[in-house]
Amino acid sequence: MAPVPCGPTSCSPTPRGPTPGKRCTPRPPALPEPWAQTARPGGQEFAHRDRTVKLRKYAEAGIGHYWRIEDEGGLPVVHAYELDGPTRSWAPTGIRRHDLRAPAPFAISLDQDSLVPSRSN
Numbered sequence: 001m002a003p004v005p006c007g008p009t010s011c012s013p014t015p016r017g018p019t020p021g022k023r024c025t026p027r028p029p030a031l032p033e034p035w036a037q038t039a040r041p042g043g044q045e046f047a048h049r050d051r052t053v054k055l056r057k058y059a060e061a062g063i064g065h066y067w068r069i070e071d072e073g074g075l076p077v078v079h080a081y082e083l084d085g086p087t088r089s090w091a092p093t094g095i096r097r098h099d100l101r102a103p104a105p106f107a108i109s110l111d112q113d114s115l116v117p118s119r120s121n
Contacts, residue, residue, distance in 0.1 A: 047070075050068050051068070054066075055081070055090055058083075059083055059088045059089065059090060060088065062083070062085075062088075063083065064082065064083045064085075064105060065081065065082055065083070065104060065105040066080075066081045066083075066090065067079065067080050067081075068081075072097070074116060075097065075098070075112065075113060075116055076112045076115055076116065077095060077096070077097050077112075078095070078096040078097075078100055078112070079092070079095050080092070080093045080094050080095075080096065080102060081093060082104065096112070097112065098111070098113050099111060099112065100112050
């Protein structure tokens with residue numbers, strides 16, 4: 001998305017709202033239901049929080065789906081979970097390597113290997 005002038009409906013680059021004269025990237029369209037999306041470089045502390053603390057907090061918030069993407073030998077691996085509403089506990093829906101296909105929280109088909117540059121020896 002190309003940067004656009006900030007406004008109350010286009011983006012909010014600071015916690016206090018738009019900054020006059022600044023340019024920012026518009027917000028992506030809303031996802032179909034409550035769902036968490038995070039991406040950042042990993043580390044031992046982040047891995048522990050992603051696997052334990054965040055799962056509990058997201059369940060308490062009623063977020064219906066949680067995908068954790070980890071590096072496995074230089075390739076992305078998606079660990080997918082779905083929230084069981086009545087018990088507020090997570091049910092694993094799969095570990096996806098190479099090819100991500102999922103009907104929920106939205107239909108997706110993605111060649112995960114194409115996200116990583118090929119390695120030549």
